[in-house]
Amino acid sequence: MQGAIGGISTIWVVIGVGWLIAHLGLVNQGGRxxxxxxxxxxxxxxxxxxxxxxxxxxHVFSHTVLVSILxxxxxxxLYLALAIPLFRPSLGDGVIGFMSSMxxxxxxxxxxxxxxxxxxxxxxxxxxxxxxxxxxxxxxxLLDVAAKRSEPGSTRWVSYLxxxxxxxxxxxxxxxxxxxxAGVQVPEVVMRPIDMVGGIALPLMLMAFGVxxxxxxxxxxxxxxxxxxIATAIKVVVHPxxxxxxxxxxxxxxxxxxxxxxLGALPAAQNVYVTATKYGQGELLARDAVFWSTxxxxxxxxxxxxxxx
Numbered sequence: 001m002q003g004a005i006g007g008i009s010t011i012w013v014v015i016g017v018g019w020l021i022a023h024l025g026l027v028n029q030g031g032r033x034x035x036x037x038x039x040x041x042x043x044x045x046x047x048x049x050x051x052x053x054x055x056x057x058x059h060v061f062s063h064t065v066l067v068s069i070l071x072x073x074x075x076x077x078l079y080l081a082l083a084i085p086l087f088r089p090s091l092g093d094g095v096i097g098f099m100s101s102m103x104x105x106x107x108x109x110x111x112x113x114x115x116x117x118x119x120x121x122x123x124x125x126x127x128x129x130x131x132x133x134x135x136x137x138x139x140x141x142l143l144d145v146a147a148k149r150s151e152p153g154s155t156r157w158v159s160y161l162x163x164x165x166x167x168x169x170x171x172x173x174x175x176x177x178x179x180x181x182a183g184v185q186v187p188e189v190v191m192r193p194i195d196m197v198g199g200i201a202l203p204l205m206l207m208a209f210g211v212x213x214x215x216x217x218x219x220x221x222x223x224x225x226x227x228x229x230i231a232t233a234i235k236v237v238v239h240p241x242x243x244x245x246x247x248x249x250x251x252x253x254x255x256x257x258x259x260x261x262x263l264g265a266l267p268a269a270q271n272v273y274v275t276a277t278k279y280g281q282g283e284l285l286a287r288d289a290v291f292w293s294t295x296x297x298x299x300x301x302x303x304x305x306x307x308x309x
Contacts, residue, residue: 011109015206015209018206019214027211032277036273046172048176050191052129052133053175067250068243075235075242076098076102096279099272100268101234103136103268104268105269106128106263117262208277212273224284228292231268235267240262262305267294268294273286
């Protein structure tokens with residue numbers, strides 16, 4: 001568990017840097033938004049291209065992936081089933097709440113947890129690929145549709161259909177997948193600057209999150225708190241329980257069952273907050289869901305390790 005705690009500590013130190021620079025007046029709300037936009041439109045596409053172009057795609061077809069997919073569907077569907085009749089969110093807010101309830105922090109939080117609890121970082125690969133290749137493009141397409149709806153005038157259907165292919169993150173993912181599937185070896189002289197630019201993504205995401213904690217209302221306060229707590233509870237409790245239930249029904253046991261439950265208990269990803277900021281939809285809901293799920297998931301992971309580890 002020491003590795004997981006170390007990973008959590010690293011995340012919170014970088015978030016703390018963001019809080020500090022906002023407290024000292026070095027960054028205002030405009031700076032926070034710029035950090036998020038840079039992470040979304042520049043850093044993340046480069047990072048995701050690098051990840052997808054070198055990922056082992058055989059992991060996508062591992063026997064535990066279906067369990068993880070079904071657990072994600074259960075968690076996200078439960079959020080929508082509760083949020084739509086209770087709060088009647090807009091399309092954009094609904095998508096952000098949906099992501100907050102099931103989009104896992106597989107990269108910068110999941111890796112140390114996988115090493116510490118599962119002793120194998122490759123368990124993260126199927127979740128990461130599923131999220132990057134399918135869930136994120138789908139959610140971004142819906143957010144693009146929501147943004148188009150808010151623009152004056154009518155929009156042709158061809159414009160809606162082309163939206164995913166004009167989104168920088170989706171472009172990075174699809175380009176990386178294409179290179180991987182084609183078996184192309186990208187020259188080091190090309191990959192080196194891509195990796196360098198991709199390196200800004202995670203620090204900018206985390207620091208922008210810290211700036212928001214200092215300049216925006218405190219987590220857990222405001223009209224967004226009810227859907228936020230629903231999303232957080234689903235992410236920390238329902239998601240891992242769904243993974244356990246589905247895995248048990250499908251005959252998983254031992255390390256396989258333990259792994260899918262641990263992966264389901266990981267907190268909501270910072271990507272959700274950056275996406276919310278980029279589209280101006282559900283920003284505080286996403287920020288607070290990431291904040292509280294990152295804290296509460298530690299207890300959830302400890303319980304899972306005690307029961308199944």
